[in-house]
Amino acid sequence: MSDERTVNDDNHDRGSSDEVPSRVTDDVLDRVAEDGPLAVLVPEPRTEIAIESLRTEGVYDDERAISPSTDGKIALPVTRPPTETQVDDIVRQVDPTYRTTDLDDVLETQGWTEADLENAPGSWAVVGDVVLVTIPPACPDEEAVADALLDLHGGAATVLADEGIDGVGREPQTRHLAGERDTETVHVEHGTHYALDPSEVMFSPGNQAERVRMGDVVETDEQVLDMFAGIGYFTLPMARAGASVTATELNPTAFRYLLENAVANGVADRIDAYNADCRDVAPDVDVDRVVMGYYGTSAADSDPHHSGADTSRSSEEPESRANAGHEFLPVALDALESGGTLHYHEACPENRLPDRPRSRLGSAVADTGRELVDVEQRRVKTHSAGVVHAVLDATVE
Ligand SMILES: C[S@@+](CC[C@H](N)C(=O)[O-])C[C@H]1O[C@@H](n2cnc3c(N)ncnc32)[C@H](O)[C@@H]1O
Numbered sequence: 001m002s003d004e005r006t007v008n009d010d011n012h013d014r015g016s017s018d019e020v021p022s023r024v025t026d027d028v029l030d031r032v033a034e035d036g037p038l039a040v041l042v043p044e045p046r047t048e049i050a051i052e053s054l055r056t057e058g059v060y061d062d063e064r065a066i067s068p069s070t071d072g073k074i075a076l077p078v079t080r081p082p083t084e085t086q087v088d089d090i091v092r093q094v095d096p097t098y099r100t101t102d103l104d105d106v107l108e109t110q111g112w113t114e115a116d117l118e119n120a121p122g123s124w125a126v127v128g129d130v131v132l133v134t135i136p137p138a139c140p141d142e143e144a145v146a147d148a149l150l151d152l153h154g155g156a157a158t159v160l161a162d163e164g165i166d167g168v169g170r171e172p173q174t175r176h177l178a179g180e181r182d183t184e185t186v187h188v189e190h191g192t193h194y195a196l197d198p199s200e201v202m203f204s205p206g207n208q209a210e211r212v213r214m215g216d217v218v219e220t221d222e223q224v225l226d227m228f229a230g231i232g233y234f235t236l237p238m239a240r241a242g243a244s245v246t247a248t249e250l251n252p253t254a255f256r257y258l259l260e261n262a263v264a265n266g267v268a269d270r271i272d273a274y275n276a277d278c279r280d281v282a283p284d285v286d287v288d289r290v291v292m293g294y295y296g297t298s299a300a301d302s303d304p305h306h307s308g309a310d311t312s313r314s315s316e317e318p319e320s321r322a323n324a325g326h327e328f329l330p331v332a333l334d335a336l337e338s339g340g341t342l343h344y345h346e347a348c349p350e351n352r353l354p355d356r357p358r359s360r361l362g363s364a365v366a367d368t369g370r371e372l373v374d375v376e377q378r379r380v381k382t383h384s385a386g387v388v389h390a391v392l393d394a395t396v397e
Contacts, residue, residue, distance in 0.1 A: 037064060037096055039075040040087035047074045048129040051155035053085040053188040054078055055126070056208075065097040066154045084191055106148040116140045124149060125205040127198045128185025129157040132174070146178035158183050165202055168323055169251035170230070174199045190215070192236045193264050194257075201231055201254045206381035207293075210391060211237055214291065214343070217393075218243045223287040225335045227278035227328060228294035231257035232271075238291075239267035246287070247271055248278040279331050286337035295347040295389070296324035326357075329364035336396055338370075344392045347383045357392050371397045 038061075042050040047066070054060035054076060064077035073088060081090055104117050112120070119140060124133035131149045135142045146159035158179035165172055176183075176199075187194040187203060190212050196203055215237030218224065222243040226235045229247035231254050239245050239262070249255045255275040262268040274281045325346055332342055346357040354377050365372045374395040383389040 037061065037077060037093050038080065039064075039067075039077045039091050039093045039096075040082065040085070041069050041073045041075055041089040041091060042087055044068075044072050044074050047076070048155050048157070049186055049188055049193075050076060050085055050087065052126075052128060052186070053191075054082055056189045057082050057084050059085075062152070063098055064093065067093070067097065103145070103148055103152060106151060107144065110144060110148075112140070112144075121145060125162070125203075126153055126156060127196070127203045127205065128187040128194075129155055130183050130185050130198045131156045131159045132162040132198060133159060133177075134162045135177075142177055150178055157185075160199060169254070170202045171251070172199060172202050190237070192240060193261065194231055194233075194236070195260050195264060196231050196257050197253075201251065201257060203231070203233075204381075206389070207233065210234075210293075210380045214238050215241045217341075218289065222289055223283070223285055224289045224291065225283050225287045225332070226291045226293070227332060228292065229258055229273070230254045230293075232261040232265075234291050234293055235271060235273075236261055236265050236267065239270040240265055242270075243289075244270050245272070246281070246283040247273045248276055248281045249273070250275070250277055278328065283335055287335050287340060288337060289341045289343070290332040290336050291343045292325060292328060292332055293343070293345050294325050294328070295345050296327075326360040326364065329361065330368070333364060333368050333370065333396065338397050340396060342392075342394045342396055344394065345380070346390050346392070347387055348390055350386055350388050353377070353388060353390060357390055361392055361394055365394075365396055373397050 040054070051060060059078045059080050059082050061077035061079045066077065067075045069075045075091060075093065077093065077096065103120060107117060107120055119136050119138040121133045121135060121139070124131055131153055133145065133149060135145065139145060142161065149159050150156055156179070158181070159177045160183065161175040161177050163173040163175060183199045184195070184197045187196065189208060192211070192215070194203065211233055214234040218238045218241045220242030224238055224243045224245045226238070226245055226247045229235045229249040232247070235245045235247045235258065247258060249258055252275055255273065258273055262271045262273065325344070329344065332344070336342055344357065344361050346360070348356050357377065358375060361375065362372055372394055376393045378391050378393070380389040380391050
């Protein structure tokens with residue numbers, strides 16, 4: 001084994017690979033912390049999936065490089081033992097290689113000046129093994145940025161320039177900058193596997209907490225309608241939590257991934273999927289919950305992929321749209337049974353919160369003669385400069 005010792009070297013008890021995290025005692029962890037940083041061993045073909053899973057758990061250590069081990073395994077640096085990612089072993093890296101962790105540091109070593117660094121990207125997203133980065137217009141050398149990002153993210157295979165999202169089908173506009181040209185990947189998040197090609201379908205890392213929350217709020221055996229299912233952003237965690245989901249999605253590419261992901265996550269029997277306009281599909285029964293994870297075309301057109309604010313964008317309110325999310329409220333209310341929950345998403349100028357989404361929802365509910373009994377508003381992320389992606393959880397009698 002290269003530069004590693006297993007935590008078992010001193011006869012500490014460890015279980016099978018499935019049980020690794022729970023069998024690592026505080027005693028072992030104390031000793032590991034003293035003797036060297038932790039890494040986990042995974043079979044080489046699982047490297048990318050394992051890195052994403054470890055990253056999602058928040059235990060992947062970007063400060064150290066991955067290293068080959070024996071028996072076709074790869075050592076992945078972690079800050080503490082994972083609890084969700086399946087690993088073959090836990091080891092100490094005796095002489096780890098430390099990575100330069102900051103993009104500016106890497107570029108600086110290549111001779112970038114302070115002025116150049118002002119025009120380097122400030123944030124980027126990692127989706128599976130694909131890095132998506134918005135290149136500032138005055139960036140001195142996008143190829144150098146892309147190579148540096150590949151260097152920073154050991155598990156990444158490709159870097160794409162993120163140039164926005166187009167139209168109702170939310171098609172990403174991307175440009176290949178570095179690495180492999182095949183950009184199909186699997187993004188793992190809290191145990192949910194999202195297969196996708198980020199050059200063909202959108203994925204919003206900033207919505208991670210909301211995707212996880214949907215899996216948490218749903219009850220086993222609930223009937224759910226996900227009106228804008230995409231590749232299964234919310235459908236998959238909800239189905240994995242035991243709900244039966246009717247999922248509608250217009251974009252045929254996103255729909256293909258939705259079907260694939262339903263099978264890959266073992267929930268195909270709980271997902272009734274339609275490659276159709278949500279206005280044309282009525283679930284067989286009134287549902288307990290409706291998810292409206294779409295806020296319309298013109299707001300969507302400027303949706304940055306990454307989770308941070310994009311300060312280059314205007315703080316103007318999005319133009320009025322032919323397919324604004326709130327125009328779908330009557331369809332959602334039609335499907336929702338009395339006492340059911342509606343999750344209504346809206347991209348809203350910060351200065352019009354909390355009133356605008358609340359009043360749009362209130363009017364739509366009033367138009368049906370029903371009653372809004374409980375509304376809670378949350379901030380999902382910053383959509384763009386001055387615009388917030390908000391979600392309202394509403395109970396409707
Ligand atoms: C914004 S994406 C989903 C975003 C996802 N909820 C998230 O938070 O990351 C919205 C999806 O709705 C789909 N869509 C737009 N209008 C639709 C409609 N009328 N019926 C069904 N799907 C629609 C688009 O193709 C797109 O995949």
